[in-house]
Amino acid sequence: MxxxxxxxxxxxxxxxxxxxxxxxxxxxxxxxxxxxxxxxxxxxxxxxxxxxxxxxxxxxxxxxxxxxxxxxxxxSKEALLSGYVRYGIECLLARLDSEVVQPTGLSWQERVERLLEVCCNPPEPDRSMFGYDLIELEYKIAERKHQQRAYEELAGKWREVFAACHDLPRQPAGETVDAWLTSVWGGRRYCLTAQLSAAQQLAWLAETKGMLVQRVAQLH
The missing domain is CATH 1.10.10.60 (Homeodomain-like)
Structure with a gap:
C-alpha cells in the first residue's frame, strides 16, 4: 500500500x-x-x-x-461569550465598589443588605449577564482557573465591604466572609438553574438577607 x-x-x-x-x-x-x-x-x-x-x-x-x-x-462567538462573561464580572465588581464599599454614612446592616441586593437582584437590563441562558452555555467557555479567579475577585470585594463596616465592634474573619459568599452565590445560581419564579427568588433573597444580618449581628 x-x-x-x-x-x-x-x-x-x-x-x-x-x-x-x-x-x-x-x-x-x-x-x-x-x-x-x-x-x-x-x-x-x-x-x-x-x-x-x-x-x-x-x-x-x-x-x-x-x-x-x-x-x-x-x-468566534464563543470568544464573544467569554468576553461578555468577563465584562459582566467586572461590571458587578464596579457596582459593588461604587454602591456598597465607597458610600459613607451607611450602617453595617444597610451595607450588608445593599451587598446582597447588588449581587442577587440585578436591575432589568443586567439580568442577562448572569441569567439562565448564560449558565446553560457556561460549559462552552468555563475553565477551572477562570472560575477560581472570578471567585477570588468577588470574595476580595466582599471582604472590602465588611472592612468598610466601621460600626461593627468586631470584624468577621476573611474565611467567614468567603463562606457567606459561597452560600449566597450558590443559592443564587440554584435559583437560576431551577428557574424559580420571580416571587420565589424574591422570597429567597429576603430570607437570605435576614439570615446574614442575624449572623453578622452576632459579632457584637
Missing part, C-alpha cells in the same frame, strides 16, 4: 476548533465604547434569536462595526 497522500488508512483531518477566548482587551476609550456596543448587540440578538442562530457577522451588523473590527477582539 502506498504511503503518504491517498493512504486509505489516514483519518481525515479534523477542522480547526474556533478560538474560544478573546484576542485582546480594549484599553482606549474609543475601543472600550466599541466593545461595549458589540456586547449590547450580542445580547440583543442572543435573547431575540437564540444561541444556535447567532453569528459574529450578525453581531457586527447590529452593532454598526466592521466585521474585521469585531474579529480584532473576538474570533
Amino acid at each position: 502506498k504511503r503518504g497522500f491517498g493512504n486509505a488508512n489516514t483519518p481525515p483531518a479534523s477542522p480547526a476548533k474556533p478560538r474560544s477566548k478573546p484576542l485582546k482587551r480594549p484599553s482606549q476609550a474609543r475601543a472600550i465604547f466599541t466593545v461595549e456596543a458589540i456586547f449590547e448587540a450580542f445580547v440583543r440578538i442572543w435573547l431575540r434569536q437564540g444561541w444556535s442562530t447567532l453569528t459574529t457577522r450578525a453581531v457586527a451588523l447590529e452593532a454598526g462595526v466592521a466585521i474585521g473590527t469585531l474579529y480584532d477582539y473576538f474570533p
Whole structure:
C-alpha cells in the first residue's frame, strides 16, 4: 500500500476548533465604547434569536462595526461569550465598589443588605449577564482557573465591604466572609438553574438577607 497522500488508512483531518477566548482587551476609550456596543448587540440578538442562530457577522451588523473590527477582539462567538462573561464580572465588581464599599454614612446592616441586593437582584437590563441562558452555555467557555479567579475577585470585594463596616465592634474573619459568599452565590445560581419564579427568588433573597444580618449581628 502506498504511503503518504491517498493512504486509505489516514483519518481525515479534523477542522480547526474556533478560538474560544478573546484576542485582546480594549484599553482606549474609543475601543472600550466599541466593545461595549458589540456586547449590547450580542445580547440583543442572543435573547431575540437564540444561541444556535447567532453569528459574529450578525453581531457586527447590529452593532454598526466592521466585521474585521469585531474579529480584532473576538474570533468566534464563543470568544464573544467569554468576553461578555468577563465584562459582566467586572461590571458587578464596579457596582459593588461604587454602591456598597465607597458610600459613607451607611450602617453595617444597610451595607450588608445593599451587598446582597447588588449581587442577587440585578436591575432589568443586567439580568442577562448572569441569567439562565448564560449558565446553560457556561460549559462552552468555563475553565477551572477562570472560575477560581472570578471567585477570588468577588470574595476580595466582599471582604472590602465588611472592612468598610466601621460600626461593627468586631470584624468577621476573611474565611467567614468567603463562606457567606459561597452560600449566597450558590443559592443564587440554584435559583437560576431551577428557574424559580420571580416571587420565589424574591422570597429567597429576603430570607437570605435576614439570615446574614442575624449572623453578622452576632459579632457584637
